[in-house]
Amino acid sequence: MRVSILGLVPALALGVAIGGFTQIRADEPSILHAVAADTQFTLSGHGNGHGRGMGQWGAYGYAKNDGWSGERILSHYYGGTVLDSLPPAQMSVRLTAQDNSTLDVYSDAGLVVNGQRTAPGEAAHLTALPGGGAQVVVTSGCGGGVVWEAVTEHPWVDPVDLGPDRPADQFLKLCNNDAPYRGALGVVLDNGSARTVNLLDMEDYLLGVVPVEAKAEWADSGGAEALRAQAVAARSYAATEHRSSYADTCDTQDCQVYGGAGKEDPRTTEAVRSTAGAVLSRDGKIVATEFSSSTGGYSSGGEFPAVEDLGDALSPNHDWTVNLTAGEIADAFDVGELQSLKILSRNGFGTDGGRVTAVEVVGTDATVGATGMQFRQKLGLKSDWFTVGDGAGVVVAPDSESTVPESNSPSDDPSGTVTETQIEKKYRELGGESGSLGAPAGPEMQLPSEAGTFRVYENGTIIWTKVLGAQVVDANVLREWIPTGGS
Incomplete structure (x- = not known):
């Protein structure tokens, strides 16, 4: 089974990562009425960015309002890591x-x-x-x-x-x-x-990174420790970067933003120098400590455990609202005239069920499925944590929402009550806590590129994907799915 899983997983994850949007029943006859192109949809959301790892506004909030040190901030967002030391190194x-x-x-x-x-x-x-x-x-x-x-x-x-x-x-x-x-x-x-x-x-490289990835002025209002946390996170992330044969990294948001010596600031320079060489590691390996502007109140999980982010209350993007017309949504996904917009699943962390993991856009010409991140990028939203409200009486199928991917959706009893996911079903079939896996050691989590889900137990792990269904693997196999340092 280990050979089978290791062979299937990379291909499956790659397919989800680069395959783009999924065309569904494009040739089926339409049975829905089209929505007028100028109909308004109200999207209400939380946070700014992917939400993985540290929230920069949250770090500032914890430093300013709660007096947290940079080390405590890092421990909060990057669970399972320890402070380590990086020998002198260069960056290209x-x-x-x-x-x-x-x-x-x-x-x-x-x-x-x-x-x-x-x-x-x-x-x-x-x-x-x-x-x-x-x-x-x-x-x-x-x-x-x-x-x-x-x-x-x-x-x-x-x-x-x-x-x-x-x-x-x-x-x-x-x-x-x-x-x-x-x-x-x-x-x-x-x-x-x-x-x-x-x-x-x-x-020297970090002197040109920290002032453009965070706000130097935070040091003037009690946020100096947030800048120290940013310096360690930026150093750790950079140390894992190997983008091409001629350059370790780039200077844009595709990597981490770097502005050269012209962007340096004494306040962020102090943060870099006071943490010189400090990185975060796990099992002896430096980890790619991703960060984003604002988590909206809850990090998204993945490489690091999802955590509540009370410090993010200071973020100007803690909550946001965007109005889009039916025509704008339909054009973005090339579905003809819009008939409905449905949120199919969420990751389960935070209010409203958390970040969107699957969306269905139904139009007169096609039905398109997308991840929440793809939906966010197509429509220019601040994050993939949002809810869709109806405008002008348009119903947006709120009953279709769940907290796991649609194809791993819970079974429903006759009353409509959600009972269990496919992973939970497999766990129950194996005897639950009294079985060979023992007690759960964490929540159900997304695999990279939303290829499926997994949950860790005391004596093993259950993964679920469309190809494999629910299967038991050990921790070594899971590490092949989620390699340390992957961004």
Whole structure:
């Protein structure tokens, strides 16, 4: 069974992750009346972001209102981890705004390129070449005359001192906007497209991450410990990043936001330096400590246990409301004229049943199924924790909601009372607490990419997917599904 599960799970998870929306009975004749395109639907939600791991506004709330230390904040959101120490390390960062461009850079103190040191203010222009290396042109200033040029096998521009924590006059600056960067800047071709990479010390890197991922001004109102927690979370996340052969990470929200030296702030610099080298680990491995702006009052679970987030009450997005027309929803999912919108399942954590895990959009041309996250992205919602209200008398099938995925939905008795999920049914068949699995050790949780669900017991785990149904596995098999450090 272990071989079978390990073979099926990655393929199943990948299918859910990249398969997009599911087309359902697109050719069936419509039996519902279309909703007028200008009919308003009111979506009321909580939080901003995916909700996994630490909520940044919640961390601020716990620091400001409850006096929590950074260490206590981290322990709350990242259950099952311990503080650990990271040896000195470097980060390589793809600067996405520089994609498909040459590298044009200067430094007030001069710089080193092709083994030669330039005079202060002279600029180096590097064009990546196939097979590695670069064409180098050094000019007088960014737009002045050519001083010298060469072809180099070392496609990097280095500061005059490569050590960490260098003074500002040694930073490398981009000619197009004077944006300063610590460390070195280099060029590479990625399938023929030019990329610019910033290589620097891990602690220097974090100086440009924490002030753009959190709010430095929180330190002025009792939130300095939230910034310390952010520094540890950002360091841990970065230490697990290995995005490509030429760069560990990128500088956008697809990785974690990095603004270079120009975004540094003394308050966040203090947070980084006071936690130098501190990371979170589990079973001796650093974990990818994801975080988002606001949990809405409850984290979403997954890599870390879902927890109530009372600190999030300070968030400006703790609660939100959006009005969308039937036409906007129908157009987003390409279903023709909208007939109904149904929330099929939720994750069970928080009010209203928690975050949406499955949605059905029914139209005159097609019926489309989507995860809550896909629905959020298509319609630009702040999070996947929302409820749908009706406008102009439109009924939105509230009875279809449950707290588990539809295909793992509970059995119903004649009175309509929810009794058990498929995992609970399997557990009961195996004897419950008096059986071989023993007592439950946690709540029912989502597998990655919402491929199914699982629940951990004292002596094993039950997983459920559409392909496998409910099956008993041991903890080692479960770790193959949910590898430590996956984001």
